[in-house]
Amino acid sequence: MRALLSPEPPSISYLTPTRTTKPRSIFHWKIQTSLRFSARNGDCSIRPRSMCLNVKSALDSATIDQLGLPESDIRNPSVSPSYRSWKLPKPNQTVLDAQARVCTGPTQTKPLGEEQALKVLDTILRSAKGELKDQEEVSKAQLGAFFAGMTIRANAFPEATQWSDGERRAMNKFWPLLVRVLPPDVLFIADPEGSIMGIGGSVGPHYVGNGPTEMRLVGALREVLAGGHLGYEEVQGVLRDVLPLKLEDKKSAGVSESLLSAFLIGQRMNRETDRELKAYCLAFDDELGSQPVADVRSLTHYGEPYDGNTRYFRSTLFVAAVRSCYSESCLLHxxxxxxxxxxxxxxxxxxxxxxxxxxxxxxxKKLLEDDEVGFAYLSQREAQPSLHSIIGLREHIKKRPPLATSEKVQQLVRAQGREAIIAGFFHEGYEEPLLMLMRRRGVHSGLVVKGEEGALSMTTKSRSVNASKGLPVNYCSGFRSLSATSALELDGLHNIFSYSAWVSL
Incomplete structure (x- = not known):
């Protein structure tokens, strides 16, 4: 653990028992000890000798100006939004609120009322014409996600979550104006077959995109916008073609942000198949080459929701550190x-x-093999830069894409010994897909936990009588292999079942 507590990236040098770190930005902290995790010799304790932490988390504007610090560099460690990169353009809030209602599943979607629909479409029109002065402009990613949601609802959703009468009246009023100012890729997303809008319907059926990368994406997106599904190779091919997403002057290199955001949210709205989820999960395993293999007896991979906790304590970091003291190597990401x-x-x-x-x-890998450590954390930024490149795009999509599920089941370092994956979930219906991905990884055991906020932290509180229906918090389900044969050596997904014993805890 001491190897992690080093402010000098990217080395893995150790802290001395007594060390004072240099001030970072406005935070002046003095650490007079390192955390000592020494259990490999039988002493299974965490021994913080003494620790003094002084944080100045608020500065007045005069001090900020005097120090020459941009406000974007000032981070309050107790407030998570302060970690959002200032380089990311903010989405338009009016359209983002609408996306939260219409870019979700077949039963969860909440159609817009006429007043809200009129406001949203007016905002899009004024933004496209460059007349939106009092708000953030509506981004290309937002346009792609919003109109993809509307199209899939019209084409494939049940009657209760299709367009409301108010949405139809609002669209009939604004579409003749929007068709004059929206770019061709957005017109394609809004009416891919020319069967929804009427006016301007000739663009969608003939749209092919710009260049070979977009052509492949457009072909896949036609199926998604119709409510259909794709094969494993098709999804992987699209992802590897379009990522990493390179942004320069708010423009993407190689692919339209509208098309990519429509593809990502469209697959989630259609409820991904197992093959599609496997494609997302495995697409970038070899981005940096073959995964290193640690010479350890056992290794546990922890898969928490990447978007963090806002209400409840997140304990996994500390649980993993303690387990490493008992010679159980742990990897977080x-x-x-x-x-x-x-x-x-x-x-x-x-x-x-x-x-x-x-x-x-x-x-x-080296930290996991170290008898004095046995614990490591990997950032997606370092391990899978292609997926990390679309964090800004995901903010503008609003709802969670398929990656929000698949990124929890990663195997960034493998082990020569036995491996286990633990992942958290909240929304019912994703526990079995997560276990399926774990089996596909070939690990010896897997566990899904419905903890607080979908994380791995369990609660000691009794379930409220007013709690919503569905699986209760603290629900667990998992499997343990009865055979020493790795699932990766088996031929096909169905064979994995015959080599596994299922345990519902």
């Missing part, structure tokens, strides 16, 4: 900040303690 929740993450906590969060998978 995540990000510093992630939408839509933008909550407290393990990376924020580690950075606040002065830890090195810029380790490569190879450096993490």
């Amino acid at each position: 995540g990000v510093e900040w992630m939408p839509p929740k933008g909550g407290i993450t393990e990376e924020q906590m580690l950075k606040f303690m002065g830890a090195n969060t810029q380790l490569s998978p190879l450096q993490a």
